[in-house]
Amino acid sequence: MKKGILLIISGFAGSGKGTIVKGLLSNYDNYTVSISATTRAPRPGEEDGRDYFFVSREKFEEMIANDEFLEYAQYVDNYYGTPRKYVNSMLDEGRDVILEIEQQGALQVKAERPEAVLMFVMPPSVQEIYNRLKKRGTESEEIIMKRMRQGAREAGVIEKYDYLIINDDRYECIRNVHNTVCCAKYASKRNKALIDRVKSEFNDFLNM
Amino acid sequence: MKKGILLIISGFAGSGKGTIVKGLLSNYDNYTVSISATTRAPRPGEEDGRDYFFVSREKFEEMIANDEFLEYAQYVDNYYGTPRKYVNSMLDEGRDVILEIEQQGALQVKAERPEAVLMFVMPPSVQEIYNRLKKRGTESEEIIMKRMRQGAREAGVIEKYDYLIINDDRYECIRNVHNTVCCAKYASKRNKALIDRVKSEFNDFLNM
Numbered sequence: 001m002k003k004g005i006l007l008i009i010s011g012f013a014g015s016g017k018g019t020i021v022k023g024l025l026s027n028y029d030n031y032t033v034s035i036s037a038t039t040r041a042p043r044p045g046e047e048d049g050r051d052y053f054f055v056s057r058e059k060f061e062e063m064i065a066n067d068e069f070l071e072y073a074q075y076v077d078n079y080y081g082t083p084r085k086y087v088n089s090m091l092d093e094g095r096d097v098i099l100e101i102e103q104q105g106a107l108q109v110k111a112e113r114p115e116a117v118l119m120f121v122m123p124p125s126v127q128e129i130y131n132r133l134k135k136r137g138t139e140s141e142e143i144i145m146k147r148m149r150q151g152a153r154e155a156g157v158i159e160k161y162d163y164l165i166i167n168d169d170r171y172e173c174i175r176n177v178h179n180t181v182c183c184a185k186y187a188s189k190r191n192k193a194l195i196d197r198v199k200s201e202f203n204d205f206l207n208m
Numbered sequence: 209m210k211k212g213i214l215l216i217i218s219g220f221a222g223s224g225k226g227t228i229v230k231g232l233l234s235n236y237d238n239y240t241v242s243i244s245a246t247t248r249a250p251r252p253g254e255e256d257g258r259d260y261f262f263v264s265r266e267k268f269e270e271m272i273a274n275d276e277f278l279e280y281a282q283y284v285d286n287y288y289g290t291p292r293k294y295v296n297s298m299l300d301e302g303r304d305v306i307l308e309i310e311q312q313g314a315l316q317v318k319a320e321r322p323e324a325v326l327m328f329v330m331p332p333s334v335q336e337i338y339n340r341l342k343k344r345g346t347e348s349e350e351i352i353m354k355r356m357r358q359g360a361r362e363a364g365v366i367e368k369y370d371y372l373i374i375n376d377d378r379y380e381c382i383r384n385v386h387n388t389v390c391c392a393k394y395a396s397k398r399n400k401a402l403i404d405r406v407k408s409e410f411n412d413f414l415n416m
Contacts, residue, residue, distance in 0.1 A: 201334035
């Protein structure tokens, strides 16, 4: 059984990364999404155990101490983390596992798992980031500007991602992300078993 | 104008890489193939200036001295090389330029141009390499075995390629190679201009 791809999707606030993840899950059957734990309050419509595991700060810090996270990060005053166990078992079953996480966490995972695919989703322009946050209407101007400043800091790190994908038309973006994951499966660094097989077949052939 | 992708295709003898290149050129309009210079004799049906520039050993060595090659290599007693000028002008025009070259040359290009896409095409098995060379019927058993030994050496270097693609069904293989080139265009290392634009748009936005 070939291991699945660990797909990390990050993006500026307002990049539509949540929509991209939903589109991957509903259009293709190779994906599973990892559910994060967080200390932030649920937004309207969010459900515990489906969107996030909503936990207290004390509980989260206990899980950190027990090394239960593949990565965790603090972002706009809250903790977010990826429980390690579920991700590993899905990858072993050959599923492609999506982590929708922030940059801090993404780089932690990349350091531990260089074979992960890091993807950063961007609106077509910075002005469009502001427009989308404004249109969402769930956050104050102060919080929106805080997110814009956060975005400016994130822009300094996007070159550490493997791929940058622009989310202009969402259907095209979902297709592009999916194709990129499919092609990532051909990368040499994810085919060490194949390379070893070829070497050993040559040995066998020449020593016949 | 965004620069084109420099696509390097190598493969074991009998991998069908020539067919893949022809398929890319005839099915998609973004590709141009680089024509190599070589000192080997033309095979039946090959044309000077279309398949290769067939040149003498003296002429080839003069071109090396004048630094006219992006890469060159000696392979089974002959020189093969890629004239630099044509490749650069096509890339600048936004064309994706295919180089069908051997490993020595591929690694030379990768060292000079880390943004190149290195792809290695393989038959589904080593036995199949032998079968295809045998079926081609243009070479003696001695030459075929020389190629098999060459293949075994090449197998030791395939992990330096970016992608390994298996050529079982040729149509599927051509599609897979093309999709991989398309997705390679999203790689961060090929989008430095986009990253700089985003950073400067954030600066402008926050300093308004």
